[in-house]
Amino acid sequence: MNGAHDLGGGHGHGPIAPDPNEPVFHDEWERRCFAITLAMGFTGQWNIDQARFARESMRPGRYLETSYYQHWLHGLEVLLLERNLVTQSEVETGKAKEPPQKLSRTLRAEEVAPALKKGGSARRNRVGEGRFKTGDIVITKNINPVSHTRLPRYVRGRRGRIDRVHGVFVFPDSNAATSDEKPQWLYAVRFEGQELWGTEAEPNSCTIVDLWDDYLEPA
Numbered sequence: 001m002n003g004a005h006d007l008g009g010g011h012g013h014g015p016i017a018p019d020p021n022e023p024v025f026h027d028e029w030e031r032r033c034f035a036i037t038l039a040m041g042f043t044g045q046w047n048i049d050q051a052r053f054a055r056e057s058m059r060p061g062r063y064l065e066t067s068y069y070q071h072w073l074h075g076l077e078v079l080l081l082e083r084n085l086v087t088q089s090e091v092e093t094g095k096a097k098e099p100p101q102k103l104s105r106t107l108r109a110e111e112v113a114p115a116l117k118k119g120g121s122a123r124r125n126r127v128g129e130g131r132f133k134t135g136d137i138v139i140t141k142n143i144n145p146v147s148h149t150r151l152p153r154y155v156r157g158r159r160g161r162i163d164r165v166h167g168v169f170v171f172p173d174s175n176a177a178t179s180d181e182k183p184q185w186l187y188a189v190r191f192e193g194q195e196l197w198g199t200e201a202e203p204n205s206c207t208i209v210d211l212w213d214d215y216l217e218p219a
Contacts, residue, residue: 001053001056001145001146001147001148002061002153003056003057003058003063004058004061004063004064004145005055005056005061005063005071006152006153008152008153008154009152009153009154009196009197010154013204019114021076023213025069026067028068029069031163033069033072033073033076034069034072036076037051037072037075037076038107038116039106039107040076040079040080040117042105042106042107043103043104043105043106043107043148044104044105045079045083045103046079046083047175047176047179048120048122049148049150049170049172049173049175049176050079050148050175050176050179051075051079051171051219052075052148052176053147053148053176054074054075054076054078054082055072055074055075056148057074057075057078058071058074058075058130063108068147071189076116077091078092084101085101086098115197122169122170123167123168123169124169124170124181124183125168125183125201126167126168127168127183127184130165130185130213131185131213131216131218132162132185132213132216132218133162133165134148134162134163134165135161135162136161136162136163136218137159137160137161137162137215137218138159138160138162138189138216138218139157139158139159139160139216139217139218139219140155140156140157140158140160140189140211140215140216140217141156141157141214141215141216142156142157143156143215145173145174147173147176147177148172148173148176148177149172149173150172150173150210150211150212151211151215152209154196155189155191155196155207155209155211158191158195158196159191159195159219160189160190160191160192160195160209161189161190162187162188163187163188163189163190163208164187164188165185165186165187165188166185166186166187166188166210167171167186168182168183168184168185169183169184169186169212170182170183171183171184171212171214172212173212173214184212184213184214185204185212185213186210186211186212187210187211187212187213187216188208188209188210189210189216190206190207190208190210191206191207191208191209192205192206192208193205193206
């Protein structure tokens with residue numbers, strides 16, 4: 001979707017000033033938010049792309065004025081409410097008012113470290129051959145979906161070259177919308193600076209973006 005989260009190539013947001021000594025969590029509630037979100041993810045009630053889309057659903061003005069883990073908290077609340085795992089009153093008061101629902105999958109304390117170490121790959125078995133090979137010239141589709149997408153606005157409708165073929169991976173757009181993984185080929189696409197930013201682009205600059213097959217057309 002074309003939300004406030006898609007800031008790539010945008011102007012007027014000010015410089016990025018990273019804190020070299022920034023802590024992982026600024027407050028205890030951020031740590032708890034992160035832990036609860038991961039724990040709920042392991043229950044299988046939603047997938048990672050649905051979780052990302054839930055965070056993106058925050059109103060643009062609110063998104064820009066809030067912090068990283070406030071986005072996570074918003075997404076968690078949206079998903080819990082959509083699946084009737086909590087009520088609006090429970091979200092507002094922070095107190096349970098209904099008996100908890102039984103979940104078929106839960107993550108026990110002793111399982112946390114092995115589960116995080118194992119992770120979860122989005123790579124899938126190859127199906128046939130990809131449409132493109134290294135060196136092919138492609139053009140990205142100019143789309144404006146209302147749901148989740150990993151095609152940034154600043155590269156839509158632009159010409160690029162296949163720099164690398166990654167293999168077959170879960171397609172995030174369909175996975176977020178319907179839980180249909182729709183595995184397809186993923187490519188690293190190189191865009192020259194002038195193609196993206198015009199004649200004032202830094203000389204010899206380029207940007208490489210990982211893009212799925214459904215985003216691309218042959219030039």
